Amino acid sequence: MTSHPPKHLVREYLERRARDTQPPPTPEEVRRQLGWSLLMQGDDQPGAPRS
Numbered sequence: 001m002t003s004h005p006p007k008h009l010v011r012e013y014l015e016r017r018a019r020d021t022q023p024p025p026t027p028e029e030v031r032r033q034l035g036w037s038l039l040m041q042g043d044d045q046p047g048a049p050r051s
Helices: 007-019 027-034
Strands: none
């Protein structure tokens, strides 16, 4: 099971991105910035249970 970051963190991230003039980051960078990488560490391992 993958849980999502709190809505306020997503809103803050989107506000920062709206002011940024650079191209959007990769999905991996977005996950890292939102802390999803910590939640999904087991998902990319072979044989990891899927929910």
